[in-house]
Amino acid sequence: MEQKFSVTVKETGDVFPCAGDEAVLKAMIHAGRGPVRHGCCGGGCGVCRMRIVDGKWEVFKNMSRAHVGEEDEKNGIVLLCCVQPRSNLTVARIN
Numbered sequence: 523m524e525q526k527f528s529v530t531v532k533e534t535g536d537v538f539p540c541a542g543d544e545a546v547l548k549a550m551i552h553a554g555r556g557p558v559r560h561g562c563c564g565g566g567c568g569v570c571r572m573r574i575v576d577g578k579w580e581v582f583k584n585m586s587r588a589h590v591g592e593e594d595e596k597n598g599i600v601l602l603c604c605v606q607p608r609s610n611l612t613v614a615r616i617n
């Protein structure tokens with residue numbers, strides 16, 4: 523059975539489930555929780571850009587460097603449509 527993790531949105535306390543083979547953004551949209559409700563889901567538009575403040579994740583789809591620089595990525599800034607969870611996660615908006 524595919525492993526399920528939970529994702530918490532720091533600002534709102536919203537929590538939603540996300541499978542290990544699922545993009546975090548898709549799970550967020552599916553659950554109707556969190557600040558992002560739509561997007562290209564392809565790593566190009568940047569609307570799903572958030573910071574992962576806690577947990578482990580994996581990038582499974584190329585993130586546009588126009589939206590996430592290498593330095594950003596080291597600091598947990600990702601495109602949620604391009605990452606899958608490897609543990610429970612906490613995500614936060616980027617001011």
Ligand code: FES
Pocket residue numbers: 547560561562563564565566567568569570571601602603604
């Ligand atoms: S939804 Fe467009 S980059 Fe993630």
